Amino acid sequence: MTTVLKPAAEVLYAQELAALQDWDAAHAHPKPPRWQRSPQAVLRFILGGEANGTIIRRKYFGADREVQVAIATLTTDRALLLYGPPGTGKSLLAELLAAGISGNSRLLVQGTAGTSEEKLLYEWDYAHRLSKGTDLEAVVRTPIYRAMEEGLIARIEELTRIPADVQDALITILSEKMMPLPELNTVVLAARGFNLIATANDKDKGVNDLSKALSRRFNTVRLELPSDRETEIQIVQHRVQEMAEENQVPLPPNTAEEIRRVVRVFRELRAGKAGTEKLRKPSATLSPAEAISVLNQAVNSAAYFEGGALSAAQIADGLEGVVVREAEDREIFRDYVDRVLKTRPKDRALEKALRAIL
Numbered sequence: 001m002t003t004v005l006k007p008a009a010e011v012l013y014a015q016e017l018a019a020l021q022d023w024d025a026a027h028a029h030p031k032p033p034r035w036q037r038s039p040q041a042v043l044r045f046i047l048g049g050e051a052n053g054t055i056i057r058r059k060y061f062g063a064d065r066e067v068q069v070a071i072a073t074l075t076t077d078r079a080l081l082l083y084g085p086p087g088t089g090k091s092l093l094a095e096l097l098a099a100g101i102s103g104n105s106r107l108l109v110q111g112t113a114g115t116s117e118e119k120l121l122y123e124w125d126y127a128h129r130l131s132k133g134t135d136l137e138a139v140v141r142t143p144i145y146r147a148m149e150e151g152l153i154a155r156i157e158e159l160t161r162i163p164a165d166v167q168d169a170l171i172t173i174l175s176e177k178m179m180p181l182p183e184l185n186t187v188v189l190a191a192r193g194f195n196l197i198a199t200a201n202d203k204d205k206g207v208n209d210l211s212k213a214l215s216r217r218f219n220t221v222r223l224e225l226p227s228d229r230e231t232e233i234q235i236v237q238h239r240v241q242e243m244a245e246e247n248q249v250p251l252p253p254n255t256a257e258e259i260r261r262v263v264r265v266f267r268e269l270r271a272g273k274a275g276t277e278k279l280r281k282p283s284a285t286l287s288p289a290e291a292i293s294v295l296n297q298a299v300n301s302a303a304y305f306e307g308g309a310l311s312a313a314q315i316a317d318g319l320e321g322v323v324v325r326e327a328e329d330r331e332i333f334r335d336y337v338d339r340v341l342k343t344r345p346k347d348r349a350l351e352k353a354l355r356a357i358l
């Protein structure tokens with residue numbers, strides 16, 4: 001067990017990644033320049049399977065075709081944009097792709113409203129410039145710079161949070177595969193293997209548009225909220241179990257049942273309908289990530305405070321936290337309790353617990 005809070009995917013799955021490399025070697029799978037693994041090994045790393053007798057766990061659920069398109073894009077000279085609602089696993093998929101392809105998922109720039117061109121391209125070590133002059137050693141290389149030099153995958157999280165004019169600094173990199181360093185009258189040429197994976201939320205306050213010029217350089221892959229219930233249950237189940245292992249807490253015996261219940265509530269609220277009953281939709285996205293956080297919190301409370309099974313009160317607390325974001329969500333949720341949960345004898349305990357807090 002590692003002691004790091006969140007180890008990189010290439011560390012966490014080092015054994016699987018090594019087995020997949022052996023699998024490539026044994027079958028002489030073709031590989032793009034500088035890729036550590038073949039496209040099919042990367043696909044298997046993400047969707048699961050087996051490699052030379054080693055079990056490869058599935059890490060991303062649903063959207064198999066999208067994952068394949070994403071990998072195919074990265075074999076070309078077009079960059080990849082993973083786009084969709086928050087909590088659909090865009091960051092997770094970007095990390096897995098970088099780990100599978102480059103064995104390094106940490107060449108990462110986090111996009112914010114304050115991200116400057118220097119954070120995307122390069123900065124200066126001013127102490128060095130003053131004492132030794134402006135030479136290459138005075139250049140502080142960003143993750144993107146290093147990925148270009150070494151022929152690796154760089155990542156940009158939340159690309160559209162970056163102001164549009166700063167985003168445009170990427171155009172030269174993506175179209176010319178180089179970064180000018182005018183102060184040194186030189187350029188950095190991207191090594192083969194270099195590419196970029198960006199993620200962006202489609203439903204977010206304070207996002208900027210992607211400029212037309214830049215969006216042409218990206219192939220966009222949309223990741224949606226899971227369309228079928230079983231996939232959504234699997235996503236939540238997988239991650240809740242993983243987190244319980246990481247936190248070294250036991251999984252209460254009724255966890256699977258409660259996951260199904262929470263996912264059902266989420267899907268009905270999201271769809272604005274339960275059976276023939278039409279409902280108002282709350283403002284929250286209610287993504288798998290939020291369902292995971294409701295369950296994870298309940299699992300931990302059960303382990304540390306109550307012992308034994310997940311209680312309706314814990315689940316209700318978590319649900320209220322993610323569903324009620326704006327004042328009217330409370331009324332919408334209450335209405336759901338009255339019209340839907342109340343009619344289901346099996347949801348009796350949750351109904352009562354929600355009534356007590358809504």
Ligand SMILES: Nc1ncnc2c1ncn2[C@@H]1O[C@H](COP(=O)(O)OP(=O)(O)O)[C@@H](O)[C@H]1O
Pocket residue numbers: 059060061062085086087088089090091092093199235239288289292
């Ligand atoms: N399709 C999916 N497969 C596996 N895990 C998922 C999926 N969708 C969401 N998750 C889970 O939700 C969590 C949050 O996802 P994240 O990658 O941060 O979402 P995004 O970047 O789209 O906001 C992840 O850690 C992962 O456990």
Ligand SMILES: [Mg+2]
Pocket residue numbers: 090091092157199
């Ligand atoms: Mg993200």
